[in-house]
Amino acid sequence: MPQAAETRQASDGAARRPVAPLRRIALVLPPTGPYCREDRCQSYFSADLVPSMRPPLEEVEAAAGIRGAGGTPWVLDAPAMGLSAAAAIEQVLAFTPDAVVLTGTFGSLHDDVRFAEALRARLPQSVCIGLRGAPVYAFGAELLSAHPALDFLVHGEPELSFAALCAQGLAGAGVVRSHLPNPPAPWATSLDALPRADRTVIDPTRYRVRGTFEPQATIHVQRGCPFRCTYCLVGTVSGRKARHRDPLDVADELAELTAQGTRFFYLRAETLTLDRQWARELGDAIAARAPKARWVSATRVETADHKTLQALARGGCYGLSFGVETGSVELGKRIEKVPHLGRATEAFRACDRAGIASLMYLVVGFWWETAQTLDETRRFIAAARPDLLTTFWAHPYPGTAYHRQLTELGVVAHSAQAQAEPALEPPGICIDEIRRRVKRLTAAHYARPAVWASVARKLGPVLLPRPGAWLRHLADTFAPQVGG
Ligand code: SF4
Numbered sequence: 001m002p003q004a005a006e007t008r009q010a011s012d013g014a015a016r017r018p019v020a021p022l023r024r025i026a027l028v029l030p031p032t033g034p035y036c037r038e039d040r041c042q043s044y045f046s047a048d049l050v051p052s053m054r055p056p057l058e059e060v061e062a063a064a065g066i067r068g069a070g071g072t073p074w075v076l077d078a079p080a081m082g083l084s085a086a087a088a089i090e091q092v093l094a095f096t097p098d099a100v101v102l103t104g105t106f107g108s109l110h111d112d113v114r115f116a117e118a119l120r121a122r123l124p125q126s127v128c129i130g131l132r133g134a135p136v137y138a139f140g141a142e143l144l145s146a147h148p149a150l151d152f153l154v155h156g157e158p159e160l161s162f163a164a165l166c167a168q169g170l171a172g173a174g175v176v177r178s179h180l181p182n183p184p185a186p187w188a189t190s191l192d193a194l195p196r197a198d199r200t201v202i203d204p205t206r207y208r209v210r211g212t213f214e215p216q217a218t219i220h221v222q223r224g225c226p227f228r229c230t231y232c233l234v235g236t237v238s239g240r241k242a243r244h245r246d247p248l249d250v251a252d253e254l255a256e257l258t259a260q261g262t263r264f265f266y267l268r269a270e271t272l273t274l275d276r277q278w279a280r281e282l283g284d285a286i287a288a289r290a291p292k293a294r295w296v297s298a299t300r301v302e303t304a305d306h307k308t309l310q311a312l313a314r315g316g317c318y319g320l321s322f323g324v325e326t327g328s329v330e331l332g333k334r335i336e337k338v339p340h341l342g343r344a345t346e347a348f349r350a351c352d353r354a355g356i357a358s359l360m361y362l363v364v365g366f367w368w369e370t371a372q373t374l375d376e377t378r379r380f381i382a383a384a385r386p387d388l389l390t391t392f393w394a395h396p397y398p399g400t401a402y403h404r405q406l407t408e409l410g411v412v413a414h415s416a417q418a419q420a421e422p423a424l425e426p427p428g429i430c431i432d433e434i435r436r437r438v439k440r441l442t443a444a445h446y447a448r449p450a451v452w453a454s455v456a457r458k459l460g461p462v463l464l465p466r467p468g469a470w471l472r473h474l475a476d477t478f479a480p481q482v483g484g
Helices: 057-068 085-095 109-122 134-139 142-146 158-171 234-238 247-259 276-289 306-314 329-334 341-354 371-384 401-409 431-446 449-463 467-478
Strands: 006-009 016-020 024-029 072-077 099-103 128-132 152-154 216-220 264-268 294-299 317-325 357-364 388-393
Touching: 016 158, 024 057, 024 085, 024 158, 057 072, 057 099, 057 158, 057 216, 072 085, 085 109, 099 109, 099 158, 109 128, 128 134, 128 158, 134 142, 134 234, 142 152, 152 158, 216 247, 247 264, 247 276, 276 306, 306 317, 306 341, 317 341, 317 449, 329 371, 341 357, 341 371, 357 371, 357 431, 357 449, 371 431, 388 431, 431 449
Parallel strands: 024 072, 024 099, 099 128, 128 152, 216 264, 264 294, 294 317, 317 357, 357 388
Antiparallel strands: 006 016
């Protein structure tokens, strides 16, 4: 039953829009470029960086909150569907929403706002347009005064914030408006109290493991991280306190999804093995309840030991990425992630024994990068020998300590394709030289027979394309598409 019509003056002063309730909420990833739009990862999607386009996680979590509050969620992933702006707008109009919430990223923000303006011109005045995503945490209400097409911002745990948006409209906790103080963003003390993600609002066949064409789902298993790596958004968007889901509940969700035909998963954790006892219980629970699940996740070398990795492998883990970022101790001190060769080597050899492919993330082009730091990184990689290497460019995301450091130094950095291209030229080395050195160290790494042998042994049996998956992919590609 709608509450009494609460209204507010629109930011342009020309129209009045209802505040509560908002029953039909469209969650839209705008057609403004292939970015990873997860709050913690804003990287431009390129085949060598983000290995597979992942399903929109925060949106399916928001959908669960809206559904639980009695509303109707709808998700449009325009980049994954390859929609033009005009086609995306037509689809939004056809849904007849009470509110539209766009997911912005730092790299696409300018275009996201342009899309909001185009949408504003077509939507009835009663429909509110909001924005969610990492820029909301960094810029807050400034976004609203700068961009009149936006009526509100959403932050906090998606399940809780969107339930509040649905039930209380723009007065909900987690909603930011320029002219009224809203309650602070709601955070769940226990992730087990949150509803499970509602995946009925997306087409899972759009998101597949690269090379195998098998559908892949993302499962949130842990949120928040106590480490303080200066370039990382996690503390800003998920908090410093690590919260873990009940391993049995995770295993049951995996079992449900494998029964529906999804076999591959990305278990999203800031640092999967932060609590090793929990990680072992997770591996054991998945082995017992969802033995067909195969999955990858992310962690740090300091928290990975042999016993834990064995348990994860038993539970179907076939790949772990490790954010090492640099092999230089001096540079590591600047970014508050000091590399430790002994621990990295130990973690990668433990992965070998467990049969888990190890992927080392490298981040180059920090302000303090030099030829010497890159040499140290090259020697580090040669000695530690991970299986796979992925190199990102350092990006000073607003809201991070690295961004504040650069601002204090008077450095203005920009790159639209965040982390897929340089954001600045370090004073100690030019971009071209960084590129040359990264190319050389990458070539040297993949020239090692031990690397190929290890990758083939670990990934061959899991990822060898299966004819059935290829055929299903072709059928899905050419079948008429329905829904988002
Ligand atoms: S350990 Fe990983 S998630 Fe945690 S702050 Fe550092 S980079 Fe971010």
